[in-house]
Amino acid sequence: MAGRILIVDDEKDMLTLLKRIVSEETEHHITTDRDPINALKLFKKETFDLVITDLKMPKMDGMTLLKEMKKIRPEISVVIITAYATIETAVEAVKQGAYDYITKPFERERILLTIDKVLAWRNMLAENETLRKALSEKEGTPPMVGSTYAMKQIQGKIKQVAPTTATVLITGESGTGKELVARAIHHNSRQKNEKLITVNCTAITENVIESELFGHVKGAFTGAWKDKKGLVEIADKGTLFLDEIGDLNLSMQTKLLRLIQEGEFKPVGSTFTKKADIRFIAATNHHLEEDIKEKRFREDLFYRLNVIRIEIPPLDSRKEDIPLLARYFLKRYTLRNRKNIRDFTPDAISALLSHEFPGNIRELENLIERSVIFSTGELLGQNDLFPDNPPEIICPEFNQDIMDLPFREAKEKMILFFHSQYIGGLLQNSGGNISRAADAAGIQRQYLHRLMKESGITADGFK
Numbered sequence: 001m002a003g004r005i006l007i008v009d010d011e012k013d014m015l016t017l018l019k020r021i022v023s024e025e026t027e028h029h030i031t032t033d034r035d036p037i038n039a040l041k042l043f044k045k046e047t048f049d050l051v052i053t054d055l056k057m058p059k060m061d062g063m064t065l066l067k068e069m070k071k072i073r074p075e076i077s078v079v080i081i082t083a084y085a086t087i088e089t090a091v092e093a094v095k096q097g098a099y100d101y102i103t104k105p106f107e108r109e110r111i112l113l114t115i116d117k118v119l120a121w122r123n124m125l126a127e128n129e130t131l132r133k134a135l136s137e138k139e140g141t142p143p144m145v146g147s148t149y150a151m152k153q154i155q156g157k158i159k160q161v162a163p164t165t166a167t168v169l170i171t172g173e174s175g176t177g178k179e180l181v182a183r184a185i186h187h188n189s190r191q192k193n194e195k196l197i198t199v200n201c202t203a204i205t206e207n208v209i210e211s212e213l214f215g216h217v218k219g220a221f222t223g224a225w226k227d228k229k230g231l232v233e234i235a236d237k238g239t240l241f242l243d244e245i246g247d248l249n250l251s252m253q254t255k256l257l258r259l260i261q262e263g264e265f266k267p268v269g270s271t272f273t274k275k276a277d278i279r280f281i282a283a284t285n286h287h288l289e290e291d292i293k294e295k296r297f298r299e300d301l302f303y304r305l306n307v308i309r310i311e312i313p314p315l316d317s318r319k320e321d322i323p324l325l326a327r328y329f330l331k332r333y334t335l336r337n338r339k340n341i342r343d344f345t346p347d348a349i350s351a352l353l354s355h356e357f358p359g360n361i362r363e364l365e366n367l368i369e370r371s372v373i374f375s376t377g378e379l380l381g382q383n384d385l386f387p388d389n390p391p392e393i394i395c396p397e398f399n400q401d402i403m404d405l406p407f408r409e410a411k412e413k414m415i416l417f418f419h420s421q422y423i424g425g426l427l428q429n430s431g432g433n434i435s436r437a438a439d440a441a442g443i444q445r446q447y448l449h450r451l452m453k454e455s456g457i458t459a460d461g462f463k
């Protein structure tokens, strides 16, 4: 079972030793880095199953690295390596969400056992997730919030392509909403009453994936004591969502190509092929074009998948959506946690706009969920969001880009930005009631309606 492990330690010898232990005994992919700041950058770009980090490092200590990584992916498992002297800090790290700590000097068995435990745990989580998703599909898709031009185009494209049978490739950084787009396509498609089956190509280990996808016949391998249907057969007539397709190995890519091209597959250990009628959607945060150049991804498979391409831009390039999204998540987590928070303070919104979100919408969502849980007031302030290090507040829209535009365009852009923030706030306060929102602002209902239409805001998201 091959997982992806990132090891961070400023001592070169330590990295070499760890790498040797792990690669001698297992098939895991190891990435090492001596510089925690670099490691964090890498972590933002790539998907790892486990991070092993030293505690004492000059540029950034392991504890801070842990916190930063958890902000981006709260579910990541981090193991801390520590000398006896710093064991207290290591215990503290576990409280902060580290999976475990290992003391130096360590035995090779201890390292291997911990890695085994973490990866087995992650596999189990992934399986549960598949089951949970299959159940929650019945409840429909959450709305796609966003009123920027980029998001409207994506929403339009979803409506256009959903009813066709075309294969769709969704690309974008981690946490931008690829899975949400895939679900929206399925739920607007002709096969919406059939199943949507998600396969997470990263989470399923290499030797399991073939039987997971295509099923197996009795006796195909030890433990295969009866025939088992694969996800492809279960998804027949419905949609198969291949998540993180860039992580699939080359031999599985070949088998998948055959399935997409011919609609045929062969269960493991079987001599007969079976047929399946499936709509395919794939997603990845890789640049597949680069993977093709480096021979990690089959070009023919890429062209089969890339019939329709939906590219989701990072959140930092569509900051105008932040107030809308933030209020949407505020409402969701206020209800879920039975809190009584009405809105953000204006400086909280400015702080959100000034903050960078490398983890995109998922990071914003986590930030708001966390703040809602800890907040006690009726308004969520800047301090609730960023208790440790508040961002320096700027009006992010009013920057050099604006200064480079002609007056009219600059003004239009600023007004659009103002409208989406102001109207979002009004509707939030009125629970989506347009008449009450218009009253509160002292404008005519029809005028508010027109403004909402122009900014692409609907009242539904606020009810």
Ligand SMILES: Nc1ncnc2c1ncn2[C@@H]1O[C@H](COP(=O)(O)OP(=O)(O)OP(=O)(O)O)[C@@H](O)[C@H]1O
Pocket (backbone or CB within 6 Å): 142, 143, 144, 145, 146, 172, 173, 174, 175, 176, 177, 178, 179, 180, 181, 285, 325, 328, 361, 362, 365
């Ligand atoms: N436009 C949106 N409106 C509301 N919620 C959104 C939107 N986009 C994403 N989300 C939410 O953000 C979270 C992350 O989205 P999603 O899992 O779809 O991202 P992803 O691109 O698949 O990420 P990853 O590459 O890490 O798997 C989810 O909880 C999702 O519901």
Ligand SMILES: [Mg+2]
Pocket (backbone or CB within 6 Å): 178, 179, 243
């Ligand atoms: Mg995803």
